[in-house]
Structure formats: structure tokens, C-alpha cells
Amino acid sequence: xxxNTFYNEYETVDRAKEDPAADAEYRWKTRKSLLIxxxxxxxxxxxxxxxxxxxxxxxxxxxxxxxxxxxxTSSAVALKAVCKETLYPDLCYSSISALNxxxxxxPEELFRISLRVAIDSIHSLSTTLAAKKDxxxxxxxxxxxxxxxxxxxxxxxxxxxxxxxxxxxxxxxxKTWLSTTITDQDTCLDALAEFNATALxxxxxxxxxxxxxxxxxxxxxxxxxxxKFDVPVNRRxxxxxxxxxxxxxxxxxxxxxxxLQEANPKPDVTVAKDGTGDCTTIKxxxxxxxxxxxxxxxxxxxAGKYVENNLLDKPMWNVMIYGDGKDKTIVSGSxxxxxxxxxxxxxxxxxxxxxxxxxxxxxKNTAGPEKHQAVAFRSSSDFSVFxxxxxxxxxxxxxxxxxxxxxxECDITGTVDFIFGNAAVVFQKCNIQPRQPMENQYVTITxxxxxxxxxxxxxSIQKCTISAFDELKVPVYLGRPWKNYSTTVxxxxxxxxxxxxxxxxxxxxxxxxxxxxxxxxxxxxxxGAALDGRVKWxxxxxxxxxxxxxxxxxxxxIKGSTWLPATNVPFDSTL
Numbered sequence: 001x002x003x004n005t006f007y008n009e010y011e012t013v014d015r016a017k018e019d020p021a022a023d024a025e026y027r028w029k030t031r032k033s034l035l036i037x038x039x040x041x042x043x044x045x046x047x048x049x050x051x052x053x054x055x056x057x058x059x060x061x062x063x064x065x066x067x068x069x070x071x072x073t074s075s076a077v078a079l080k081a082v083c084k085e086t087l088y089p090d091l092c093y094s095s096i097s098a099l100n101x102x103x104x105x106x107p108e109e110l111f112r113i114s115l116r117v118a119i120d121s122i123h124s125l126s127t128t129l130a131a132k133k134d135x136x137x138x139x140x141x142x143x144x145x146x147x148x149x150x151x152x153x154x155x156x157x158x159x160x161x162x163x164x165x166x167x168x169x170x171x172x173x174x175k176t177w178l179s180t181t182i183t184d185q186d187t188c189l190d191a192l193a194e195f196n197a198t199a200l201x202x203x204x205x206x207x208x209x210x211x212x213x214x215x216x217x218x219x220x221x222x223x224x225x226x227x228k229f230d231v232p233v234n235r236r237x238x239x240x241x242x243x244x245x246x247x248x249x250x251x252x253x254x255x256x257x258x259x260l261q262e263a264n265p266k267p268d269v270t271v272a273k274d275g276t277g278d279c280t281t282i283k284x285x286x287x288x289x290x291x292x293x294x295x296x297x298x299x300x301x302x303a304g305k306y307v308e309n310n311l312l313d314k315p316m317w318n319v320m321i322y323g324d325g326k327d328k329t330i331v332s333g334s335x336x337x338x339x340x341x342x343x344x345x346x347x348x349x350x351x352x353x354x355x356x357x358x359x360x361x362x363x364k365n366t367a368g369p370e371k372h373q374a375v376a377f378r379s380s381s382d383f384s385v386f387x388x389x390x391x392x393x394x395x396x397x398x399x400x401x402x403x404x405x406x407x408x409e410c411d412i413t414g415t416v417d418f419i420f421g422n423a424a425v426v427f428q429k430c431n432i433q434p435r436q437p438m439e440n441q442y443v444t445i446t447x448x449x450x451x452x453x454x455x456x457x458x459x460s461i462q463k464c465t466i467s468a469f470d471e472l473k474v475p476v477y478l479g480r481p482w483k484n485y486s487t488t489v490x491x492x493x494x495x496x497x498x499x500x501x502x503x504x505x506x507x508x509x510x511x512x513x514x515x516x517x518x519x520x521x522x523x524x525x526x527x528g529a530a531l532d533g534r535v536k537w538x539x540x541x542x543x544x545x546x547x548x549x550x551x552x553x554x555x556x557x558i559k560g561s562t563w564l565p566a567t568n569v570p571f572d573s574t575l
Contacts (some may be wrong), residue, residue: 027349041211075103082110086217087454088210094488095211108163110219115160118181118211122152125208129188129201130320138197144344145188145201151352151380152184154314171223172559176382176424178216179455180402183370183422185209186451186483187401188491191342209452216454265320267300277302282310282321301361303328309335309348312381316353323361326390326411330362336371343396347378354403356381357567362390369394369415379405379423386410387569393418394437400425400459404558413469417447419459420482424558426460428571432471434498436474441504443472444505446479448486453516460552463572466495466528477505478521481539489544489552491522492575494529501533504540515539522549523575550575 069311079100083092095117096110104110126149133142155177162170185205192198269285270277277300279285285299289312296318303324308331312319323329333348335341349363356379367374382403390411391398397414400421410430412419415437419427434443445466450457459479466478478496479488503521506513516538521531523546531542541548554560555573565573 020163059189072443074103075100078105078107079110082107082218082222084215085221086214087452088214091207092211092214092218096216107218108166108387111215111223112160114211114215114218115156115163118208118215119153119156119160120250121208121211122149122156122181122185125149125204126153128204132200136197136200138192138195138200140340141191141195141197141344142200143163144191144342144505147433148184148187148522151314152181152212155181155184159215166223169559169562171219174219175216175456176404177420178212178219179424179452179457180192180380180382181212182209182216182452182455183402183449183457185212186251186422186449187344191344193249194337194342210224213452213454216452220363220456255423261434264300264322265296265298268297269298269301271306272302273304273306274302281308282306283308286310286312286316289316289319292317294318296320296355299320301329301331305330305332307332309333310350312351312353312356314352314380316351318355319353320357320359321361322357322359325360326362326388330364331359331378332364332366334365334367335372335374336365337373339367339372343373343375343399344378346373346396347375347399349376350378351381351384352379354382354384356384357386357387357569358385358389358391359569362392364390365393365397367394367565369441372416375399379403381405383563385564385567387567394435396420402457404560406554406558406560406564406569406571415443416441417444417446417480417482419479420447422448422449422451422455422457422483424457426462426552426554426558427464428462428554430461430464432461432464432466434466435469436472437474439474442475442477442505444477446488447482447483447507448488450485450487451483453485455485458489458518458552460557461488461490462492462553462575464490464493465492466490466499468496468498475500478503479519480505480507481517481519482507483506484514486513486516487518488526489518489520489522489549489553491520491549493524494526495524497527499528501530503531503534504537505535512537513539520544520548521544546575 035052079093079096083089086092096113099113099116126146129142129145133139159174159177162174172477185208189198189205192201195209269279269288271282271285273280282301289297292315299321301321301323331349335346337343337346348365363377365374365376373396374393376391376397378399378401380403384405386407388409389519392413394414395416397418398412400423402423405423405425407427407430411433412430413433413435415435432445434445437443446459448459477500504519515538518541519539522544534540534542550556553574554564554571560571560573
């Protein structure tokens with residue numbers, strides 16, 4: 001994060017039995033909502049379906065004549081209808097039509113072509129940046145670019161492979177993964193900006209990001225609608241009715257579910273500083289993790305302080321690491337920006353592989369406030385869960401970089417933007433603890449980095465306690481909008497009196513954020529929760545209704561009702 005501005009139940013209720021009148025009112029409200037929502041959604045679907053029907057009719061008419069059939073015109077109509085729903089329709093049309101050699105009118109195939117366009121574009125960009133290494137003082141930033149662009153390519157290729165049989169759960173996955181590819185590209189830009197080296201890339205990132213955005217729009221606004229309403233267009237390819245009947249995602253095996261019911265799972269590797277385990281360092285244990293395994297790999301770390309930096313890279317799937325308690329098992333590091341390390345690389349502990357879990361451990365960065373950006377933990381792990389953990393540092397403590405993440409009963413301590421990133425993340429029943437920064441700073445708890453309006457990302461803080469870690473002598477704010485579509489909601493939490501009455505602050509002092517941000521508070525308590533003096537930004541939503549707040553619950557925001565039960569970590573699915 002930039003420092004410049006600081007230095008210038010589950011219990012089903014039978015309403016009809018408990019209160020017939022309330023049940024009738026509930027059913028009427030539900031019908032009213034459906035009467036409003038369904039027609040709007042079906043209008044969108046109708047645009048696509050009508051175009052495809054016209055295309056098919058044209059093809060049938062042409063095939064019955066003596067003239068050889070030509071699908072060029074009909075495919076153009078279908079492609080324009082699809083691209084019309086994207087943020088960059090002209091670019092969408094020109095890029096897909098260039099590769100649409102079979103002149104297909106199938107929206108799914110057009111989506112696949114859009115993914116190929118994005119893959120080719122990012123690959124070309126990555127090659128160009130690689131050639132610039134060793135020619136500039138910003139090599140460390142270029143290294144970040146190589147890592148995140150490679151991750152983006154992996155994610156896009158995985159997305160392309162996943163389109164063979166689409167279903168609603170898979171469409172949710174695709175929306176998450178495509179959101180992540182946009183975040184990865186933006187992370188490259190952030191790293192270059194830290195080293196004042198954005199000139200190295202110029203505007204060459206623009207088209208790759210727009211291509212990814214177009215793919216995200218297509219899967220969100222078209223394929224998702226067709227699947228949700230069971231529209232009879234390519235019903236077989238959409239996979240309606242073919243989810244397999246599993247309550248959990250495919251990557252959660254039955255063996256995993258049984259294993260995760262145990263309070264202290266049997267470890268595959270035990271780490272102990274005193275030599276009583278299989279390894280004396282966590283790094284040794286990480287080297288034993290199998291690649292792309294669907295089986296849970298469990299690492300137990302005995303009490304002690306482990307001074308080491310660790311990376312669990314993308315092929316390390318379904319890893320669980322647990323300790324003897326967040327005050328007993330501690331992983332500590334001190335990498336920081338002032339000493340020359342890009343923020344992205346300063347994390348004491350980094351996880352990228354899907355399905356990561358951590359329990360009863362602490363992760364710290366001890367660099368101190370004078371070292372500026374110094375991350376304790378960075379996660380890009382999809383379906384990651386953190387339970388009874390501690391994250392402690394000063395500036396940029398917890399980097400929730402991307403994908404779906406859930407934190408329960410964790411302690412998070414810091415000063416400047418100490419919860420930041422662009423994941424779809426829910427913090428539930430956590431202790432969020434601002435601490436005293438340097439004298440010429442103020443405290444901002446969150447900095448959310450959503451860049452694209454279609455991304456399904458944001459920070460949701462629910463049923464947490466926001467209390468002081470130590471004596472605070474500077475202003476404290478709930479957060480500041482990092483990017484144009486920053487999204488942060490704090491709800492049902494207890495907020496301490498030290499939070500300034502305005503609640504939030506601009507990213508650049510005196511410059512009101514764009515009205516495209518989405519910031520809100522709902523049903524909070526405590527002396528710092530009063531809304532009377534809050535900011536008057538167009539993007540700050542007051543009042544915020546329960547229906548809107550529910551969109552940021554575990555069930556709706558990270559679709560946690562399908563995968564979290566398998567982790568054996570408690571969670572509140574709704575408000």
C-alpha cells in the first residue's frame with residue numbers, strides 16, 4: 001500500500017406454524033421481489049435468445065435454398081448481442097470475431113474464444129516484460145509481474161478447461177477466477193508503481209485487462225442468467241441438472257470431510273524446534289507437500305517461535321497447518337519495503353494453492369512502523385479458511401490478495417491499511433485491533449482494491465470487535481477506498497470510541513472518491529458506531545437495508561454454505 005498520503009443458525013423456522021400472518025406477509029414480499037427481479041433478468045436473457053433464434057432461422061432458411069449456407073451474418077448478430085453486455089463491446093467484437101473461424105453463434109463457444117484472446121494477450125505481455133529484466137533498476141517489480149502474470153495464465157487455462165461442462169456452481173467459480181486474473185494484472189501495475197517504473201509497461205496492460213473483463217462480463221451476465229433460469233439454449237452444454245448431487249465442491253473428498261471433523265487431525269508432518277518432530281523448520285515441511293493433491297496434507301507445528309519466511313505455491317493444494325495456539329506457535333519475519341523488498345514479497349507467510357487451512361497459529365512481521373509496508377500474511381488461496389489465528393504487524397498486516405477467503409475468531413493487528421487486497425473475504429467474530437503508528441501517520445483499518453465493476457470481490461466484516469491494541473494517540477478510520485470500485489461493508493460489529501465520527505477517509509486527502517465505490521455499515525454497536533457524522537460520499541450507502549447487507553453474508557458473498565461445512569470451522573451463514 002502507498003504511504004505517500006501519510007507523509008504530505010442453522011435452524012429452519014416454519015413461519016406458517018409460528019405466525020400465520022407473518023408467513024403471509026413474508027410470502028407476499030417474496031412474490032413482489034420476484035415480480036420485479038425475474039422480468040428484468042429475463043429481458044437480458046431474451047436479448048441473447050432472440051438473437052440466437054434469429055441466427056438459427058437465418059441458417060435454416062439459407063440451407064433450404066440453392067445458395068450455399070453462410071453463417072457469417074448470423075454469427076455477427078449473436079456476437080454483437082453477447083459483446084453488448086461487456087464493458088468494452090467494440091474490443092470484444094473485434095477480438096472474438098478474428099478467432100471465430102467457424103462463425104459459431106453458441107454463447108458458450110464465444111465465451112471460450114474470449115478466454116483464448118485473454119490468454120494470448122497476457123502471454124504476449126509476459127514475454128515482453130521478461131525481455132526487460134536486467135535492463136532496469138526495477139527488476140524486483142518485474143519479478144512480481146512475472147509471478148502474477150504466470151498465475152493469471154494458469155487461472156485462465158484452468159477456466160478454459162472448466163468450460164467443458166458448465167453448471168451454476170462452476171459459473172460461480174469462473175466468476176471468481178476471472179476476477180482474480182484482473183487482480184493479478186493490477187498487482188503488476190502496483191508493484192511497478194512502488195518503484196516508479198510504470199513507464200516500463202506504458203499502456204500495454206490495458207488490453208489484457210479489458211479482455212479479461214469482457215470474459216468476466218460474458219460469464220456473469222449471459223451464461224449465468226441462462227443457467228439460473230434453465231433457458232433452453234444449449235441446455236446440455238450448460239450442464240443443468242448435472243451437478244452430481246454433491247453438497248460440496250468436487251475438490252472436497254469424502255476422506256477430507258472425515259479428516260476435518262477431528263479436533264486435532266493426525267499430521268503428515270510434525271514440526272518441532274526441539275527436534276522431537278519430523279522437521280525443525282516449517283520450510284522443511286513445506287518441501288514435503290505433494291503437488292496438486294486432492295488429499296488433505298496436514299502439518300502440525302509445535303509451540304515455539306519460527307523465524308522464517310514461507311511460500312506455499314499454487315500447485316500445493318489442500319494443505320492444513322495448525323499449531324498449539326495463537327500465542328504459542330508463532331511464525332515471524334521482518335521483510336519490508338524500506339529495505340528494498342516489494343510489498344508483494346514482504347509476507348512472512350504466503351499461500352497460493354487452493355483449499356488452504358490454518359488454525360491456532362500466529363503470523364507476524366516485526367519490521368516495525370518505520371519500515372512501512374511489511375506484510376505478515378498474504379493469501380491468494382481459493383476456498384481458504386483461517387480459524388483462531390493471529391496476524392500481527394504494522395502497515396499492510398494482512399494481504400487478502402484474491403479468491404474466496406474466510407476468517408473466524410482471528411486477531412488482526414496493525415496501523416496503515418492493515419487489512420487490504422481484492423479477495424472476496426469475510427471476517428467473522430474476529431478481533432480487529434488498531435495500534436499506534438508513527439506520529440505523522442493515522443490509522444486506516446481497511447483498503448479494498450476492486451478495480452472492475454463486474455468483479456465479485458470486497459471486504460465483509462461481520463460480528464467482529466474493533467478495539468484498541470494499545471494506547472492510540474492518532475486519528476483512526478475504518479478504511480479508505482484504494483481503487484475505483486472499492487467495496488467494504490462492516491456489519492453487526494462492535495466499534496470502539498477511538499474511531500473518528502466521519503468513519504472513513506479519502507485515499508488522496510481532500511479528493512472525494514468516485515461514486516462507483518460501495519461502502520456501508522449495518523447494525524453496528526459501540527461508541528464508535530454512530531452514523532450521524534459519517535462521510536457524505538455518493539458511494540457511502542446510508543441507510544443500508546438488511547436485504548442489501550445480506551448480500552455480504554457468508555452464504556451469498558463467498559458461497560460459503562457449500563464448502564465451509566466441510567472444514568469443521570463454525571460460521572454464521574446469514575445475518
